[in-house]
Amino acid sequence: MKIQKKFVSILLLMVTSCSNSSEKSDKNPQNQEVITYNGTDDLYEVESSTSPFARPKNAxxxxxxxxxxxxxxxxxxxxxxxxxxxxxxxxxxxxxxxxxxxxxxxxxxxxxxxxxxxxxxxxxxxxxxxxxxxxxxxxxxxxxxxxxxxxxxxxxxxxxxxxxxxxxxxxxxxxxxxxxxxxxxxxxxxxxxxxxxxFSDKVIPTKPISKCGVLIVDDSKPDKRFLLQLRSPKLGEWWNFPGGSCAYHENKHLNFATQEFEDPITGAIREFDEEAGKFKSLKNELDQSKRLMVLQSNDYVLFVVKLDKNYLDNRKFVPQDKFAHEVSNKLFNIPNSPGYRWFKLSECKKGAKVDGYNLGITGKTCDTFRTYLDAF
Structure with missing residues (x-):
């Protein structure tokens, strides 16, 4: 009888462990991903010699x-x-x-x-x-x-x-x-x-980087789609690149000798995941990127990632529960992704309004780096 009870206890423990493991996996789908670092993004893409993304020959x-x-x-x-x-x-x-x-x-x-x-x-x-x-x-x-x-x-x-x-x-x-x-x-x-x-705005920064954002771009033709987020009413309801405080803002109270400082790209990915990565982490999508770009203007860095249109059509942009209050709950042109909208680059400019909401500084960023965004 003792042996039978012991067997039942072990069996129950195994079932409970499997159940907990499954539950944890469902709640944290990011944990299932394996990063291979096998991507080549645009390395072998044929570019005109005048393209800002062309790699030189015999140079x-x-x-x-x-x-x-x-x-x-x-x-x-x-x-x-x-x-x-x-x-x-x-x-x-x-x-x-x-x-x-x-x-x-x-x-x-x-x-x-x-x-x-x-x-x-x-x-x-x-x-x-x-x-x-x-x-x-x-x-x-x-x-x-x-x-x-x-x-x-x-x-x-x-x-x-x-x-x-x-x-x-x-x-x-x-x-x-x-x-x-x-x-x-x-x-x-x-x-x-x-x-x-x-690429930068060619102006020497006067402050350390403390703000980061992510811009997701797809490969639609003839017009690429650019992902923007509408901030929540509490944060002013304006179109923004998903992002926020990073790098220096996060590091200034840390001890360099004993703690790891956050770099801007890691910070940008963290911010994106908080605001759009409930079901998928951007760091696990970099292997399939078609092009990566970093844009800098003074203390702001924008990490631009190109991904396949068909893949993005099935991707949800949903904030983690803790950060849901930062994103609008209004639905636009992306199913199951309230607060997010696909833009054409021509819509993103200083002073513009889209669906009744201002772009503000976001439009200015598009203007500053339009040449690179257009060619991206």
Whole structure:
């Protein structure tokens, strides 16, 4: 009898565990996702040479080291990434960047390195440096093409006439964008193993990044669709890119020595998930993205993600329960997604009203970056 009771108890425990596991899985569908980092977004997309998204051929190109050739970095309060340990001891690599490098080299581009990491230029580290380059698919770059600099990297980028440059830090990219306006910029995302096109308004920021948003774009033809959100009546009922406070706003009360600071892209994804990711996390959708772009204007960063129209037609944009009060409950042109609406780019402009609601600063952002959004 005791054995039978014991068996029944074990059976009940197994059933209860399975039931709890199933319930937890249903409530947290994001937990079922596996991120593979296999995406290539627009790497192999054929572009006109005049497109802002075209990658060069037979050109001089450049790479940073920390956060680019390895991913073991930590974000800082002034919009730079700082290495967690010496670059030559790291093992983390950006899988997507390695594909990028292979593509660039196959198109005859000549790589250089411009970095703030002085150890890269120490002659005793040449073998270690070459190993780091090799692990990223780069050749042994001669010391004459490896530059360790202080401050603004655009000085050396201009001196070397680099057509293309890869850097993970907004603090670097915003300066290079303003001071090297003809250099095409990419932002590798070390926390997400992706590579995004980077554009700014060409004005050097006066404040650290503290506001982030996400813009979802599809591949509809002839007009792409752009996702905007209507804020709730309590928040003024205006059209906005899903987003909010991030990075510096979240980090200023943290201890850099003991706590992990939030970077703008992670912050943008967090904000999007809070306001539109009850059933699906954006971080789990990046592998299927068709193009990624980061737009910066002073202390604001907009992370732009292109996804397949058919996929988006079946995606719900619903806030997590805790943040439902931030989003309008009015239904527009997206079934089962109150507060969300597909826009044409022509509708998004300063001073415009759509369905009776203002765009405000959102329209100004569309105006500032219209060239890139239109080509996106």
């Amino acid at each position: 001089k190109i450049g790479f940073d080291v920390d956060g680019v050739l390895h991913t073991e970095v930590k974000y800082t309060a002034n919009d730079f990434y700082y290495f967690k340990r010496p670059a030559f001891e790291t093992t983390g690599r950006n899988i997507r960047l390695k594909k990028e490098i292979d593509f660039l080299l196959s198109n005859g581009n000549n790589p250089s390195v411009v970095t703030h990491n002085k150890s890269v230029c120490v002659s005793a580290n040449t073998i270690k440096r070459d190993n780091l380059f090799k692990e990223n698919g780069l050749p042994s770059i001669p010391s004459s093409q490896v530059f360790c600099v202080n401050g603004d990297k655009s000085v050396e980028i201009n001196n070397q006439a680099l057509t293309l440059f890869y850097d993970d830090s907004p603090g670097v990219l915003s300066l290079v964008s303003a001071n090297s306006p003809t250099t095409k910029l990419f932002m590798p995302l070390p926390k997400h193993q992706k590579v995004a096109h980077y």
